[in-house]
Each structure stands twice: as C-alpha cells, then as structure tokens.
Amino acid sequence: MKKRIAALLLITFVIILAGGCWSRVELTELAIVLGAGVDLSEDGRILLTLQIARPGAYTAGGEAGGRGREPASWVVSAEGRTVPEAERFLAMKIPRQIYWGHCIILVLGEELARREGTGMVTNFFQREREPRENIYVLVARGRARDFLETYSSLEKTSAQAAGFLERMKTGYSVQLRELAEMLVSRGIQPAVTAVEVTEAGTMPGQVPGGTPPPQKEVGVAGTAVFKQDKLIGWLDPWETRGFLWLKGETMKGVIIVPGPEQPEKLVSIRIRRGKTKIVPEYNGEYPRFLVKIRVEGDMVEQQTRENLATPEKIKLLEEEMASEIKARAEAALEKVQGEYGVDIFGFGEAFHRKYKKEWRELKYRWDEEFSRAEVEIAVDARIREIGLLTRRAGIPEE
Amino acid sequence: MVKAMLEQGKIDSKQAILLLISLVLPTAILTAPAITVKQAAQDAWLSIIVATMIGLLIAGLVTGLSLFFPGKTLLEYAEEILGRLPGKMVGLLYIWWFLHGNALILDEYASFLCSALMPDTPVIVFFVFVTVVAALAVHSGLEVLSRFNQLFLPLVLGLLLVVFLLAAKDMEATRLLPVFDKDAAAILKGAVIPASWFGEIVIFALLIPFLDRAEEAPRVAVTAILICGLYLLICILVVIMIFGPHVSARWIFPTFNAIRVVSIANFLERLESIAIAVWMFGGFAKIGIFYYAAVLSSAQWLGLKDYRPLVAPVGVVLVALAALCRNIVELLNFLATAWPPYALGLFEAGIPLLLLVVARARGRGGRGA
Numbered sequence: 001m002k003k004r005i006a007a008l009l010l011i012t013f014v015i016i017l018a019g020g021c022w023s024r025v026e027l028t029e030l031a032i033v034l035g036a037g038v039d040l041s042e043d044g045r046i047l048l049t050l051q052i053a054r055p056g057a058y059t060a061g062g063e064a065g066g067r068g069r070e071p072a073s074w075v076v077s078a079e080g081r082t083v084p085e086a087e088r089f090l091a092m093k094i095p096r097q098i099y100w101g102h103c104i105i106l107v108l109g110e111e112l113a114r115r116e117g118t119g120m121v122t123n124f125f126q127r128e129r130e131p132r133e134n135i136y137v138l139v140a141r142g143r144a145r146d147f148l149e150t151y152s153s154l155e156k157t158s159a160q161a162a163g164f165l166e167r168m169k170t171g172y173s174v175q176l177r178e179l180a181e182m183l184v185s186r187g188i189q190p191a192v193t194a195v196e197v198t199e200a201g202t203m204p205g206q207v208p209g210g211t212p213p214p215q216k217e218v219g220v221a222g223t224a225v226f227k228q229d230k231l232i233g234w235l236d237p238w239e240t241r242g243f244l245w246l247k248g249e250t251m252k253g254v255i256i257v258p259g260p261e262q263p264e265k266l267v268s269i270r271i272r273r274g275k276t277k278i279v280p281e282y283n284g285e286y287p288r289f290l291v292k293i294r295v296e297g298d299m300v301e302q303q304t305r306e307n308l309a310t311p312e313k314i315k316l317l318e319e320e321m322a323s324e325i326k327a328r329a330e331a332a333l334e335k336v337q338g339e340y341g342v343d344i345f346g347f348g349e350a351f352h353r354k355y356k357k358e359w360r361e362l363k364y365r366w367d368e369e370f371s372r373a374e375v376e377i378a379v380d381a382r383i384r385e386i387g388l389l390t391r392r393a394g395i396p397e398e
Numbered sequence: 399m400v401k402a403m404l405e406q407g408k409i410d411s412k413q414a415i416l417l418l419i420s421l422v423l424p425t426a427i428l429t430a431p432a433i434t435v436k437q438a439a440q441d442a443w444l445s446i447i448v449a450t451m452i453g454l455l456i457a458g459l460v461t462g463l464s465l466f467f468p469g470k471t472l473l474e475y476a477e478e479i480l481g482r483l484p485g486k487m488v489g490l491l492y493i494w495w496f497l498h499g500n501a502l503i504l505d506e507y508a509s510f511l512c513s514a515l516m517p518d519t520p521v522i523v524f525f526v527f528v529t530v531v532a533a534l535a536v537h538s539g540l541e542v543l544s545r546f547n548q549l550f551l552p553l554v555l556g557l558l559l560v561v562f563l564l565a566a567k568d569m570e571a572t573r574l575l576p577v578f579d580k581d582a583a584a585i586l587k588g589a590v591i592p593a594s595w596f597g598e599i600v601i602f603a604l605l606i607p608f609l610d611r612a613e614e615a616p617r618v619a620v621t622a623i624l625i626c627g628l629y630l631l632i633c634i635l636v637v638i639m640i641f642g643p644h645v646s647a648r649w650i651f652p653t654f655n656a657i658r659v660v661s662i663a664n665f666l667e668r669l670e671s672i673a674i675a676v677w678m679f680g681g682f683a684k685i686g687i688f689y690y691a692a693v694l695s696s697a698q699w700l701g702l703k704d705y706r707p708l709v710a711p712v713g714v715v716l717v718a719l720a721a722l723c724r725n726i727v728e729l730l731n732f733l734a735t736a737w738p739p740y741a742l743g744l745f746e747a748g749i750p751l752l753l754l755v756v757a758r759a760r761g762r763g764g765r766g767a
Binding site: 023101129132133134167177180181184185349352353354356 | 514519578642655659
C-alpha cells in the first residue's frame with residue numbers, strides 16, 4: 001500500500017512537472033522578431049530597432065479593401081549601452097516576450113559599422129541561444145532603422161524581402177556564422193551585402209488625391225567592405241559582380257558586349273554557371289595569384305541586325321564576353337586592392353592552403369602583402385544556348 | 399572463493415557493444431570537438447584518429463587484463479593482484495572516479511540543457527530528474543539498462559547521421575585544408591582529450607563477468623571504440639566543414655550549432671530538437687552506466703550480497719557532487735585541463751597498466767598459469 005501511494009505521488013509529480021508548464025509561453029504571448037537593426041544614437045549609444053511580426057496581418061484576406069492594407073509588422077526601437085540593455089528597454093514597450101528565433105536579418109547602420117564595428121553587436125546574436133547562426137548580416141547605407149521601417153509591397157515585411165534577396169544571392173550574402181569566420185581568420189577580411197532604401201515602383205490604382213506616391217522599397221546596393229570589424233568602404237552593384245566572380249561565390253549576372261559587326265549595338269549574355277580557381281604562387285618575396293574564371297552563359301538578347309547564330313560569331317562573342325568579365329573583375333580587384341587594401345577575396349586562405357609554412361609568417365601582415373600582390377585574371381567564357389531564336393526575327397528579308 | 403554474483407543478469411555481445419558506445423559517445427560528441435579543435439585546428443580529425451588508436455590500446459589492455467581473471471571485475475582482481483589493502487585502496491579510488499566522472503557528466507548534461515533549451519530551469523532539477531530515472535534503471539539491473547539502450551541507441555545513431563547528411567549543403571571541404579598545418583605536438587595534444595573519453599571504456603572491466611560470452615570481450619570493446627571513433631570523426635569533420643576551425647573552437651557545443659545551421663529549402667530546418675533528443679537519451683544512458691558502475695563497485699568493495707540498497711544513497715551523493723560545480727566555465731576548464739591527466743593518466747591507463755605489470759611480475763593470472 002505504502003509503495004502504491006509513493007508511486008502515485010511520484011507519477012503525479014512527474015505529470016505536473018514534465019507536462020511543459022515550466023516556462024510555458026503561448027504563441028500569442030510572443031513578439032516574434034523578424035529583423036533587428038543596430039544604429040549608433042546621437043550620444044554614441046546603441047539604438048536597437050526591431051521589426052516585429054503582427055501575426056494578425058498574416059491571415060488570409062487581409063488585403064481586402066484595396067486601401068486599408070494593414071502593415072504586417074511593427075517597428076520599435078530603444079537605446080542602451082549594450083544590445084541586451086536596449087533589448088530590455090524595448091521589453092518595456094513591447095507587451096509580449098521578445099522572441100529571436102525567427103530573426104532573419106541583422107542590419108547594421110553605416111555609422112555604427114564605421115565607428116564601432118561589428119564586434120559591439122554580433123556577440124549577443126551568437127551567445128544568445130535564440131538567434132540563429134544563419135541570420136543574414138547586412139549593412140545599411142544610412143540608418144538601419146530606416147531600412148526596417150520600410151514596407152515591402154511584394155513580401156509581407158522588409159525583413160522578409162531582404163531575406164529573400166539574400167537567399168537568392170543577389171549580392172554577397174553572408175550569414176552570421178560566415179561573418180564570424182571572416183572576422184576571426186587572417187586570410188580573409190569581412191564583406192557583407194550593403195542594402196539601401198530606394199524609391200521603387202508604385203502600386204497601381206487610385207488613391208484619394210491623385211496618383212499614389214512612389215513607394216519606398218528595400219534593395220541590394222552592393223557590398224560593404226570591412227577592415228577587421230570596421231566598415232571602410234563600399235563596392236557598387238557593378239563592382240560587386242566582379243567581386244563575386246573573382247570569389248567564385250555566385251555566378252550570376254548579365255554581360256553586355258558590343259555586337260561583332262555593329263559595335264554601337266549591344267548583345268546581352270546571361271551567365272548560367274561558372275567556377276573560379278585561385279592559384280597562389282610565392283617566390284619568397286611577394287605572393288602572386290592566378291585567378292582562373294570559367295563562365296558559361298546564354299545569349300538572351302541582341303540589338304544588332306546581323307546573324308549571330310554562326311560558330312564564328314559566337315566565338316567572337318565569347319572573346320568579348322571574356323574580356324568584359326575580366327575588365328569587371330579587374331575593376332573590383334583594383335578598387336579593393338588599391339583603394340581599400342583589404343583581402344575580402346580570401347586570397348590569403350588560398351595562399352594558406354598551398355603555402356602553410358610561409359603563411360605562418362605572412363599572416364600577420366597579410367593585408368600589406370595582399371596590397372602588393374600581383375593578380376592575374378584569366379577568363380574562359382563559353383556561350384552555350386542562344387534562346388529560342390537563331391537569326392533575329394523582325395528584320396525584313398534581304 | 400565462491401560468492402553469489404551481485405548481478406544475476408547476462409548481456410550478449412551486441413548489447414555490450416551498444417552499451418559501450420553509450421558509455422563513450424554522448425558527452426564526447428557534445429563537448430570534445432570544440433576542445434580538440436582548439437588544439438589542433440583543422441587537423442582535429444587527425445587527433446581523433448590518434449585518440450581512437452589510444453582508445454583501442456586501452457580497450458586491449460583492459461579486456462586483456464580481465465580475461466586473465468575470468469568472472470572477476472576490476473575491483474576484485476585488483477585485490478587479488480595487489481593484495482588486500484592496496485587493492486581496496488585502488489577500489490576506493492575507482493569508486494570515487496565513477497562518482498566524480500558521473501557528476502561531471504551530470505553537469506555537462508544539465509549545462510547543455512540549460513544553455514541550449516531551458517534557461518529558466520535550475521540545474522538541480524535536471525540533476526534530480528535524470529538521477530531518479532537512472533536510479534530506477536540501475537535498480538532494475540544491467541539487463542534492463544542494456545535492453546533499453548539496445549532499443550534506442552540505433553535510433554539515435556541513425557538520426558545523428560541523417561542530420562549530418564542534411565547539413566551537407568553548408569559544408570565546404572576546403573575548410574579542412576591545409577592538412578598538417580599544426581605540428582605533431584598540437585595534434586597529439588588535441589588527441590589527449592578525446593582519448594580520455596575513449597578511455598572511459600575501462601568501465602567495461604566491471605561488466606565483462608556479466609557477458610554471456612566473456613571470451614568475446616576484446617572484440618566487443620574494439621568494435622565499440624571503432625564505432626565511437628568513426629562517429630566522433632564524422633562529427634568533427636562536419637563541424638569544421640561548416641564553421642571552419644576558428645569558429646568551431648569557440649563554440650561550447652559545436653555539434654549543436656552545426657545541427658542548428660541545417661536549413662533546406664527554407665522548410666526543413668530547426669532540427670535542434672533532434673540534437674536535444676539525442677542528447678537527452680545519450681546523456682541518460684551514459685549517466686546510467688556510470689551510476690551502475692559506482693553502485694556495483696561500492697557493493698563489491700563493501701562485500702555486500704546485493705547492490706540495490708546502495709542505489710539511493712549513491713544517487714544522493716551523485717547529485718550533491720554535481721551541484722558542487724559552480725558554473726559552466728569551471729566545468730569546461732576542468733574538462734580541458736585537469737580531466738585528461740586525471741582520467742586518462744590515472745584511471746584509464748595508469749592503474750590498469752600497473753595492475754598488468756604487477757600481475758605479470760607476481761606471475762598471477764598469467765595465461766599460461
């Protein structure tokens with residue numbers, strides 16, 4: 001009997017405690033953070049901005065009624081000396097428990113990135129258990145807060161829009177864990193996607209009082225270049241492509257080349273795939289790098305009138321394509337190597353892989369070595385497909 | 399000397415292999431990668447291979463020694479080899495080690511659950527809960543523990559592999575290059591830590607008498623060590639290929655972080671619950687085996703006929719010992735610096751080696767004898 005009572009008590013105890021009542025939080029009690037932004041406030045403190053999902057606006061039919069579109073997110077900010085302090089101040093404004101588990105992006109304001117660097121911010125997002133390792137890190141041209149306050153017309157929120165842009169690798173997408181790796185490694189300096197708020201399209205339809213105002217949208221604005229953890233400059237979208245090809249990270253983009261017979265008219269080639277190989281060489285004095293870029297693309301448009309669907313013409317186009325890619329890669333390289341003097345390409349890592357003994361010495365002054373390294377770019381470009389047309393349609397028969 | 403066996407149950411070789419995997423792997427997967435990578439950077443996988451070989455040597459030593467004294471556990475033959483008093487001393491040391499080691503495992507178990515899952519729950523709750531469940535298992539005997547383990551461990555090992563496979567998208571093999579970047583000393587230093595985990599197989603010396611075919615003990619131990627080595631190798635490769643050596647070394651539980659990274663098509667993600675399930679099970683099994691070792695050896699040391707009365711008191715001591723650990727920094731520091739010489743040097747290799755040498759010198763228990 002005694003045993004039975006003891007067992008019963010034990011079972012009750014377990015049922016009560018193991019049933020999940022401890023630290024229980026209902027979904028409706030959570031403030032789900034979609035994006036976080038960190039700026040430097042006027043007095044040099046941290047301004048933390050959170051974009052929080054409003055689950056009510058996610059339900060179907062929310063868009064009925066044309067005008068009264070309910071925003072799907074809510075943006076709040078607070079200041080503090082550290083990120084957790086700002087978060088606690090935010091907790092006084094947010095009537096729910098702040099939940100970081102679904103945070104997609106972390107946006108750093110330009111000012112903060114330049115003056116204080118990432119180190120002041122990112123540690124919290126790694127040390128805390130809720131934010132994930134695959135948060136995308138972005139640098140806003142301007143303030144992070146403005147970026148998060150922008151709506152997206154296509155996605156529910158600007159944080160989600162930025163997340164999708166990153167996932168499609170429109171720029172140099174970098175996750176928090178990758179940023180950490182770049183920060184800690186001597187063979188590569190950090191660079192992340194730069195974003196900005198731009199005036200994009202308009203919503204069709206009538207608004208009281210005339211045409212609708214142009215809409216603010218978030219967009220990728222190139223790449224932010226860091227020296228250690230501080231922002232030192234930008235690459236514009238055009239240079240970013242060259243940078244990405246050099247890195248072999250994302251082989252995307254459209255190459256515009258002059259027509260073989262009518263140089264004033266242009267031919268567009270879309271890159272489909274490619275590969276980049278960095279071959280380091282060291283003669284004991286300075287490192288040299290041979291970068292082999294192999295690109296494969298399809299011709300997607302011609303403005304010229306000539307027939308490009310001949311093997312000779314394609315060969316000519318391929319040569320033009322190769323030199324165009326080379327020119328853009330060189331432009332990016334020149335800016336990074338000459339102007340910024342930081343190795344965001346990871347040449348140092350490649351060097352380390354091949355010359356591990358020499359690296360032990362060179363790594364402490366790698367940026368210097370990188371700045372004076374000789375880099376040769378060799379591009380092998382191929383055109384595979386030309387779309388659904390051979391000769392240009394729409395030109396009278398000769 | 400005819401004595402009633404303390405443990406009536408018998409386990410077969412397969413169960414023993416699985417039990418030994420549970421004895422080594424759970425905490426090894428959780429905390430060993432970071433500590434190893436800290437020493438050997440991207441060459442940590444070489445350290446694991448070296449550590450596996452050390453583990454094999456220890457397995458050979460322990461099973462070899464046990465086979466000289468069929469039907470006897472470590473504590474019993476220690477007395478036979480060294481004499482009554484020194485043997486008792488050695489036995490006492492081992493009992494302490496089983497308890498202390500288990501307290502550390504409890505600390506790791508609770509720290510992980512606390513920092514990764516339930517920060518609001520006091521660690522003592524985890525201590526008490528897992529100890530109570532483990533006490534039930536130990537009370538039921540070795541056979542129950544083994545069967546439970548046999549049921550769940552294959553599932554755990556399978557799940558772990560699946561999760562690692564899913565993380566393949568985020569891995570880059572170039573992160574493992576250059577090989578031999580660190581010198582041999584660093585690789586060996588890195589090997590010492592996982593080796594001290596593999597060396598926990600010394601507990602097998604308590605279980606060999608309960609194998610239904612004791613002569614298979616060496617094969618069992620070797621298989622278990624090889625499987626553990628393989629898993630730890632995969633684990634460390636996955637971690638390095640995802641985070642690179644520098645970041646891997648800075649996480650506390652890098653395997654957990656690696657599993658968190660999995661995100662396939664923005665849909666199949668947040669798999670850390672699997673990691674936690676694996677750890678909940680694995681931690682429990684490991685704690686159970688150490689607990690059993692402590693209880694069984696205490697009973698033998700005291701010359702009791704039944705070990706069951708000791709289950710509750712040992713559990714209380716266990717929780718109290720675990721609660722002595724003040725914070726996770728202390729724990730990690732102890733594991734990285736003090737544990738290898740303490741566990742590997744003394745209990746896993748030192749004393750067994752001493753026993754072997756003395757046994758040989760005194761001509762006791764020799765194969766030919």
